[in-house]
Amino acid sequence: MKILVTGVSGLLGINIALEAAQHHDVVGIVNRHPLITQAFSVQQADLRTPGTVERLVDSVQPDWVIHCAALANLEACEKDPQLAGELNIELPRKLARYVARGGARLLHVSTDAVFDGVRGNYAEEDEPNPLSVYAQTKLAGERAVHEVNPAAIIARVNLFGWSLLGQRSLAEFFFYNLKAGYPVKGFTDVYFCPLLANDMAQIFLKMLAKRLSGLYHVFSNDSMSKYAFGVEIARIFALNPERIAPIPVSAAGLQAARSPNLTMRVDKLIRDLDETPPTISTGLEQFSRLYQQGYPQMLKKMVKAEW
Numbered sequence: 001m002k003i004l005v006t007g008v009s010g011l012l013g014i015n016i017a018l019e020a021a022q023h024h025d026v027v028g029i030v031n032r033h034p035l036i037t038q039a040f041s042v043q044q045a046d047l048r049t050p051g052t053v054e055r056l057v058d059s060v061q062p063d064w065v066i067h068c069a070a071l072a073n074l075e076a077c078e079k080d081p082q083l084a085g086e087l088n089i090e091l092p093r094k095l096a097r098y099v100a101r102g103g104a105r106l107l108h109v110s111t112d113a114v115f116d117g118v119r120g121n122y123a124e125e126d127e128p129n130p131l132s133v134y135a136q137t138k139l140a141g142e143r144a145v146h147e148v149n150p151a152a153i154i155a156r157v158n159l160f161g162w163s164l165l166g167q168r169s170l171a172e173f174f175f176y177n178l179k180a181g182y183p184v185k186g187f188t189d190v191y192f193c194p195l196l197a198n199d200m201a202q203i204f205l206k207m208l209a210k211r212l213s214g215l216y217h218v219f220s221n222d223s224m225s226k227y228a229f230g231v232e233i234a235r236i237f238a239l240n241p242e243r244i245a246p247i248p249v250s251a252a253g254l255q256a257a258r259s260p261n262l263t264m265r266v267d268k269l270i271r272d273l274d275e276t277p278p279t280i281s282t283g284l285e286q287f288s289r290l291y292q293q294g295y296p297q298m299l300k301k302m303v304k305a306e307w
Contacts, residue, residue, distance in 0.1 A: 004062035007069030011168035019201035077134035088137035093144035100149040117259025161197030186227030193219035196283035
């Protein structure tokens, strides 16, 4: 299969591209950040430029498209709602429409943040209530994709893993700060179900191969608070958990609202994929093994000096 992956310089995009490239022909799209790699092809393009989406799809002629590119920084979305709308709503709509015309399969990446987190244990059929500009635009993006390409997969996610610069995931934040001996804070009242990016990539490939369509929750098969997540990282890497200060999210002074209880049900995914996603602890053990194998160092070597 030929797979087009957008946003390949991001946390999810780079891990999807590397996992997929083991068995498929992958073309990764970056915007401003060029990469050095022999694992897959890289093209640099601003997907907002008129005609760029059409040109890329026509030239690559992918069988599958995995759309990871987005404005995912919550504070940046609050500051520039127009840009958030362009990247999180209009771009997915355009891509989904054009991919559908060419007959390729699309997987569009969304977020658990579409829910307000008041009660948790959300299933796909539960009514979203996004609290931030980021969440509002991602929900609108889901609906735009489904409207123009009903055969597309829309995957709501939360993830962790190793990124190109080591600054994209909560797991990296805890690991690098604790390793350096710095004190950090962990939210005791924010619950989530993050999945290791590498495991998520494999699940995405299986979903596309099975020709699934529609909305899916793609998360770990359990949940924990962000504070407990940090403590688990400290345990796995033999670091000092006492350097993690337990605090409520209200004490963090964040501009964009956060949803407190984003525990998710994955029954539909388990049923249709005939497979249960890993637990958070299982993912963190693999996160540790990747570190021991030099995976973060390999990723950093892919970064060009222009960054």
